[in-house]
Amino acid sequence: MTSKDDVLSVSVWRQTDDETGTFQQFDVPRQESQTVLDIVSYIQQNLDSTLTYRFACRVGMCGSCAMMVNGEPRWTCRTHVQKAAVDGKLQIAPLRNLPVIKDLVTDMDPFFDKWTKAEGVHHPSATRHDAIVPVDTTTAQRTIANEGIECINCAICYAACDTVSGNGDYLGPAALQRAWTLVNDERDGGHETVLDAVSQNDGCHNCHSMGSCTHYCPNELNPMKAIAGLKRETAKSWLKW
Amino acid sequence: MKKPARTHRLWLAYMLHRLSGIGLVLFLPIHFWLLSLALTDRAAMADALQFTAHPLVKIAEYGLVFLLAVHLFGGVRLLVLEWARPVSNRWTDVHKTLAAFAVALAFAVSTLFFLRAL
Amino acid sequence: MLNLRLYMLQRLTALVMVPLVIGHLAMMIYAIQDGLTVGEILQRTQGSVAWFCFYGLFVVAVSVHGSIGFRVILHEWANLRGRALDLVTLATGIGLLILGSRAVWAVTFAELAS
Numbered sequence: 001m002t003s004k005d006d007v008l009s010v011s012v013w014r015q016t017d018d019e020t021g022t023f024q025q026f027d028v029p030r031q032e033s034q035t036v037l038d039i040v041s042y043i044q045q046n047l048d049s050t051l052t053y054r055f056a057c058r059v060g061m062c063g064s065c066a067m068m069v070n071g072e073p074r075w076t077c078r079t080h081v082q083k084a085a086v087d088g089k090l091q092i093a094p095l096r097n098l099p100v101i102k103d104l105v106t107d108m109d110p111f112f113d114k115w116t117k118a119e120g121v122h123h124p125s126a127t128r129h130d131a132i133v134p135v136d137t138t139t140a141q142r143t144i145a146n147e148g149i150e151c152i153n154c155a156i157c158y159a160a161c162d163t164v165s166g167n168g169d170y171l172g173p174a175a176l177q178r179a180w181t182l183v184n185d186e187r188d189g190g191h192e193t194v195l196d197a198v199s200q201n202d203g204c205h206n207c208h209s210m211g212s213c214t215h216y217c218p219n220e221l222n223p224m225k226a227i228a229g230l231k232r233e234t235a236k237s238w239l240k241w
Numbered sequence: 242m243k244k245p246a247r248t249h250r251l252w253l254a255y256m257l258h259r260l261s262g263i264g265l266v267l268f269l270p271i272h273f274w275l276l277s278l279a280l281t282d283r284a285a286m287a288d289a290l291q292f293t294a295h296p297l298v299k300i301a302e303y304g305l306v307f308l309l310a311v312h313l314f315g316g317v318r319l320l321v322l323e324w325a326r327p328v329s330n331r332w333t334d335v336h337k338t339l340a341a342f343a344v345a346l347a348f349a350v351s352t353l354f355f356l357r358a359l
Numbered sequence: 360m361l362n363l364r365l366y367m368l369q370r371l372t373a374l375v376m377v378p379l380v381i382g383h384l385a386m387m388i389y390a391i392q393d394g395l396t397v398g399e400i401l402q403r404t405q406g407s408v409a410w411f412c413f414y415g416l417f418v419v420a421v422s423v424h425g426s427i428g429f430r431v432i433l434h435e436w437a438n439l440r441g442r443a444l445d446l447v448t449l450a451t452g453i454g455l456l457i458l459g460s461r462a463v464w465a466v467t468f469a470e471l472a473s
Contacts, residue, residue, distance in 0.1 A: 162252075166435025167360060205366035206431070208259070209322055211251030214333055224251075225332055231323045231366070238367050259432060266425045266451070273458035279401060280465035287397045294394055306387065313380045316373055323370070350384060358391045 006030050008085060010039055012051065013093040015102045023091065024048075036069050036076035036084055040092060040104065053104040060218065063154030067104055068093040073159040075218045096159040097168075111155050114171045119197040120178035123190025133187075141184050148181035148226055150219045157213035157223050169202040173213035173223035176204050180226035183233060195234055204230040251333075254340035258315045261308040268305060303355040311347035318343050360434045360444065365427055372424040379417045404466040411467040418459030426452030 008030050011023040026043050037055055044051040055065035060078040067076050069084050070091050084090060098106035115121075126133070136142060157173040158164055164172050179198050182188045198204045204227050213223040278286035292298055318339045329335045361369070390399070404410045430448040433439040439447060 163435065169360075199363035201360050201362045203362070205361040205363055208255050209251065209319060210255035211249065211333065211336075215249050215251070222333060225327060228323050228327075232326070234363050235324060235367060235370070238363055262425075262428050263432060266429050266455075269421065269425065269455060270458055273455075273462040276462035277458070277465045279397065280461070280469045283397055290395050290397060306384070309380060310384060313377065313384070317377060320370065320373060320377075350388075354384075354388045354391060357388055 008039065008081065008088060008090055010043065010090045010092065012040070012043060013100075013103060014051075015100055021100070021103075023093075030081070034081045036067070036074065036079045036081060036090065036092065037065050039081060039090065040067075040076065051104075052102040061152060063152030066095055066154040066156050066159070068096055068159065073156040073216050075154055075156065078218065095155055097161065097164045098155065098159070106155075108155060110168075111158055111172070111174070112153075114175040115153075115178055117197065118171045118175040118179045118203070119190060119194040120175050120182065123182070123188050123193060125187060125189030135186065141186065144229070145181050145184035148177045148221060148223075151177060151221060152219065154218065156216050156218060160212035160216040162210060162212065163206055163208055167202065167206060170206050171198065171203055173207075173227065176207070176230060177221065177223040177226040179204075180229045183230070195230070195237065198230050199234050204234070207231070250337045250340055254315060254318075254343070257311060257344070258319070261312040261315070264305070264308045265312060268308075299355070299358050302358060303351055306354045307347055307351035310350045311344060314343035314346050315340070360440070361427070361431060365430075368423055369427040372420040375420045376417065376424065379413065379420065382413065383417070401466060405468075406471055407467060411463060414463045414467075415460070418456065418463055422452045422455040422459060425455055 006029060008028045010026045010028050012026060013021055014024045015021040026047050028039050028042050028047075031038070037058065040051070040053050041055075044053065053065075053067075055077060056062040057064075058077045060075055063075070065076045066073060068074075068091075069076065069079060070086055070089075072084075073095060074084065076092075081090065092104065094100045094104050095106045098108065098111060101107050137146075151174060153174060155174065157177075161170075161173055164170050176198060179194045182194050183191050188194075207224070207227045209224055209228065211224045214221075214225070217223065275286065275289055278289065293302065318336065321339070322336055390403075404414075426448050429451050430444060433447060434444055
């Protein structure tokens with residue numbers, strides 16, 4: 001016999017065509033320590049094999065399974081149903097602020113394109129023929145760089161940000177945090193290039209410090225603080241110039 | 242469970258700063274026009290000022306002073322957030338506290354104004 | 360939509376206005392008691408170089424600051440962009456500057472100049 005507590009009422013976003021979609025209801029048996037990703041997998045394996053979603057590592061390392069869960073961006077593999085469900089109900093939708101390909105899968109291209117646009121790429125400062133210079137991990141600057149390196153590109157901060165919703169060209173918290181990490185990395189030879197890239201029309205100066213990125217980052221990083229760092233450095237260089 | 246996507250403290254501070262900014266930008270032309278009457282029509286200016294004795298206008302003024310004060314204190318917090326080098330390792334918590342202080346201070350200042358206006 | 364130049368203009372005018380707004384708030388709290396009259400306002404401001412400079416600077420700073428702030432909101436909430444956005448920013452700034460300058464002039468030197 002199944003009681004109400006043994007079944008979870010789940011509504012899942014189904015894309016009907018390129019433009020729109022609708023929520024579809026599923027009843028999924030509850031299990032102990034069940035994650036939201038477990039729920040999605042159960043539906044795909046047992047109830048509707050056409051459901052499309054994305055995941056890989058299942059342990060919070062790859063950053064591919066982020067979705068909107070009851071309206072909040074979350075990494076589904078590390079989110080327990082027990083914590084996310086409200087009144088035995090769960091609503092699962094694709095990440096906000098990104099185009100949907102199908103069902104729960106978003107097109108991450110705009111997100112990654114912005115990493116490149118923010119010059120979030122390595123700018124070599126030496127060649128393979130140079131000796132390896134040891135990095136002193138105790139300096140203040142290295143400490144700042146270290147604060148951002150655990151980013152797994154899951155785009156949860158990007159989905160949480162209302163500035164991105166309002167201005168689709170805004171580079172967003174993840175790309176800007178990457179830029180700030182590079183500015184503080186002594187091995188990177190493109191500090192000026194990076195600061196210049198984030199000072200353009202849709203760069204770091206559009207951030208309103210609403211802090212949703214920091215509030216939702218599953219790795220407890222602080223993109224808002226990183227963006228404030230970029231604003232401080234670019235302001236300093238503007239005043240000198 | 243965490244609160245819905247937009248109701249954490251720094252988001253509320255952002256929205257308050259934005260809405261107070263809109264309010265002030267829309268109010269300024271009226272404010273400037275009223276003062277310009279000193280140039281064109283003193284009697285009309287006196288009439289308009291007489292209007293401020295009305296209780297409802299006093300409450301509206303209370304609101305406007307609050308908007309100005311909260312935009313000031315919230316704005317100072319943002320300048321500190323953006324331009325001061327972070328010293329605390331509980332930086333975000335410090336800013337949540339400061340955001341609350343900014344609202345409290347604005348409330349105190351505007352209430353002081355209101356009490357003297359009564 | 361802000362680049363570094365617009366951002367700096369907005370933050371620097373904000374910085375300039377911090378003492379000005381504090382002064383203005385203090386002035387209002389001081390002056391509001393027993394209501395406001397035309398005579399009371401003009402007696403304080405007329406012919407005063409200090410008030411002219413105080414409010415003159417205030418008007419310039421608020422025109423720059425307000426128009427840039429308004430620009431960002433129109434871009435994010437009303438989807439205004441490109442030339443239209445630039446024009447509205449400029450119109451807001453110039454509008455505030457004209458109205459504000461006229462107000463400052465009215466309460467300080469208008470009568471003495473005429």
